[in-house]
Amino acid sequence: MKNLLALFILLIVFTSCKKETEYIYEVNDVQVRQDATGKGFPKSTIEFLSIAYSDIYGNTISQNQLNRLSLLYLAFGDKKLLEDLLIKNMINRPEALLPSNQTMRADVDLFVVNAYQKLYNRSPNELEVFTLKKNINENAQMTSVVVYYAMMTSDEYRYY
């Protein structure tokens, strides 16, 4: 009986804790999230640069400027880092036409809707309006530049 008990314990020890084999296929992880935006196409470099220019300055970039920016874009490997630096420079120029903080706080609903339509080319849903309004209203430090910069360096801005 003792032997049977010992055998039973050993069986449990050596069979119940068997590690599952983990197969690793040489593909990158893909995160699955819900897409409510309907956007499926990434902007090309030229589209990204010219759209960003229009969104910030309110007019069309010249072909000469576009060519020069495109070359700069080619000259550095981390595109996201370079886009971030480009946007930070664009919004810091005096000719940038971003809504002022007073305009934002005078009508937060309108600011949010306008920002979504201008930058994401769509209307925000209720959750998006609620979240941005909450962030702006509860945070006196939140500026219109912060909101525009965050939107223009988000993933959705890279798509149309």
Place this chain on the structure above:
Amino acid sequence: MSKTMQRRTFLKRTALAGVATIAAPYILPSGRLFASTGNRIANHVVFCLFAGGVRNIESVDMQRGNLMPRSFSGAGSVASNIAAGMDPLPNFGGASLQSQGTLFREFRYVQGPTGHFNGHSTALTGNYTLQDLSIKEAPKMPTIFEYYRKHNSPTQNALNAWWISNSLGPYPSLNFSTYPGYGALYGANYMQPLTLISEDGLSALSNPQNFSSAETNQISSLRNFFNDRFPKASQANNASIENGMLDRDPVQNFIQQELITASNGAYIDPWSLGTSMNSDMYNVLFTERIIQTFKPELTVVNMQGVDICHSNFTEYCNNLRKADYAVGHLWDTIQNTPGMANDTILIVAPEHGRNLQANTILDQFGNAALDHTSDATSREIFCMVVGPQGMVQQNQIITQVTGESIDIVPTISHILGFRDDIPGGMLNGRILNEAFV
């Protein structure tokens, strides 16, 4: 008998379980028991592609005199039929790179067209390329950068791997491949300094909006909200490497700082050479700035000024001297950079050579120009491995045909201690063991 067997089995399994219990905490995510970094020869490699197409006839054979006194020992003065076309460079009286390492005088670019992009791809992937290589695409086989970043434990960040090219064209695409399981995730930081650090760069990149730390937190929070609601991975059509969040600020600061330094005039004549400074030298200058700032473990830089040889042989010789000066300057900078000095191995090699027969174009000194169209001479190159005593064989010249272009990637992976971690069948070259102590 039955009891004995049970006891033996029990003891065997207990012993195995014990070993597993002790070893398990040291098994790395990659499945290996020990980190590869323990077997390194040096902690830094700088690979200088002496590119543009350099013949052994003008380099190691010195048929026009010693045009590369910083690289090669030898006092031969510059030949009279090109001397008038040489820009002044400071005399050099120090120890040549050759004396500080091993020179493979008869290295070979064995297969594939002797084209610049083919040669670069071969040198960076360790695999020869054929006629169908597309200059609009990243290489099909992994680059040395990807092997380095993927097969180190822990995996290395992009700040440790840099590819600096002196022209655009197809070269930006050499920082990662399309090979499954490698790619942008393991690519190198890429920079083409002469375009980035420029008037246009100054105008577009040097005066960014600065955000306070409170604003940065708000931005991060808002961006996370936006990104969480958008399922597509950014950059799908423009796949690029990405520095980690903590590394982005130092890189952006570096770009800004270099732009401001340039705008202040500090790079007008940085090496006090007057009008002799050419684009190869500037490319090496910014490589030195990267080395001084980030101390990368793997740096690859190219020079291509000698390719003017298609139309001007004398200027080819002139640019060969300048490239040689630049490599010497680079080595001096490495030796004066704490963290890199005495812990860096420099590899120098052209991507391919040039033809034996000249074309029909004569320069103003009556010297005929040279193309590179895959004849035997255009496959003859040199390779030099330079490094500290105790790591690299000093003052050694290997005169017989030894080594080829595809050996450079295995050699770099050997120096940085991850050669054994690269899956079998990926690399056909061998380690240039002759160079190491």
